[in-house]
Amino acid sequence: xxxxxxxxxxxxxxxxxxxxxxxxxxxxxxxxxxxxxxxxxxxxxxxxxxxxxxxxxxxxxxxxxxxxxxxxxxxxxxxxxxxxxxxxxxxxxxxxxxxxxxxxxxxxxxxxxxxxxxxxxxxxxxxxxxxxxxxxxxxxxxxxxxxxxxxxxxxxxxxxxxxxxxxxxxxxxxxxxxxxxxxxxxxxxxxxxxxxxxxxxxxxxxxxxxxxxxxxxxxxxxxxxxxxxxxxxxxxxxxxxxxxxx
Numbered sequence: 001x002x003x004x005x006x007x008x009x010x011x012x013x014x015x016x017x018x019x020x021x022x023x024x025x026x027x028x029x030x031x032x033x034x035x036x037x038x039x040x041x042x043x044x045x046x047x048x049x050x051x052x053x054x055x056x057x058x059x060x061x062x063x064x065x066x067x068x069x070x071x072x073x074x075x076x077x078x079x080x081x082x083x084x085x086x087x088x089x090x091x092x093x094x095x096x097x098x099x100x101x102x103x104x105x106x107x108x109x110x111x112x113x114x115x116x117x118x119x120x121x122x123x124x125x126x127x128x129x130x131x132x133x134x135x136x137x138x139x140x141x142x143x144x145x146x147x148x149x150x151x152x153x154x155x156x157x158x159x160x161x162x163x164x165x166x167x168x169x170x171x172x173x174x175x176x177x178x179x180x181x182x183x184x185x186x187x188x189x190x191x192x193x194x195x196x197x198x199x200x201x202x203x204x205x206x207x208x209x210x211x212x213x214x215x216x217x218x219x220x221x222x223x224x225x226x227x228x229x230x231x232x233x234x235x236x237x238x239x240x241x242x243x244x245x246x
Contacts, residue, residue: 087115088216092223101231105136108198108224117207118200120177125189125196125228141196147172151186158192160185160217162208173199183208187217190225195232198224 023029030036091111098104105123112118124141125133133140142148143155150168154161162185170178173186182205189195198221202208 084216087111088219091115091220095223095227098227101132101228102136104227104231105138109137112200116200117202119203120174120181120201122173122175122199122201123196124199126194127232141193143193154186154188155193158188160187160214160221161210162186162212162214162217163210164205170201174201177201185214185217187221187224189221189228195225195228 091108094107094111095104098107109121109123112121123136123138125136125138126141126143128136128138128140130140147168148155150166150172162183164183165173165181165186167178170181170184173184174181180203181201183202185200185208187198187200189197200208
């Protein structure tokens with residue numbers, strides 16, 4: 001047998017990666033072979049096969065729909081943040097315009113229950129005498145209280161915490177209402193809870209969650225700490241030992 005009569009070696013079939021790499025490196029392939037776009041069909045698990053062009057159009061439509069949904073989510077977040085900023089601004093104006101501790105805490109409680117849709121609000125304030133505490137409808141905050149061992153991480157971080165709390169924590173924060181509280185926000189009043197803490201409870205389990213932003217709560221805690229410091233000078237109580245009251 002002559003060399004011209006010898007059988008030609010069989011061509012190995014191309015694997016998928018080779019084809020994909022070639023098309024990726026040669027984007028002009030379908031421009032030079034436009035007829036293939038209409039002839040190629042993509043099998044469907046449900047329904048008839050579609051051409052490559054139709055498949056690409058569907059993918060682009062799906063991607064466009066996903067981008068629209070993400071954009072709408074961002075727009076909604078922006079609107080919510082804008083409304084929250086407006087409410088916070090209004091609350092700030094109302095709080096700084098109060099002239100007494102009773103009026104300050106009543107204004108805070110009314111806003112949180114009304115404008116901010118809380119179901120219950122608890123305030124624990126440092127060094128407040130019992131008669132004044134009853135008048136203000138608040139509880140005393142004792143940093144040495146044994147019940148605070150349940151809030152050790154909160155006290156150490158001195159940052160707002162949101163989410164679902166343990167039964168012992170809820171009992172300390174909300175007393176008889178604790179069983180109805182499904183989520184809560186806990187806010188230090190002043191640096192390292194110098195003036196106590198604020199607890200905001202909701203019967204909705206998703207109202208407060210660990211992933212939510214706490215900037216508003218941080219600002220609220222700082223504002224209340226400053227206002228409580230001013231009132232402590234007026235009435236001569238509630239000035240923590242490590243707080244400058246001059």
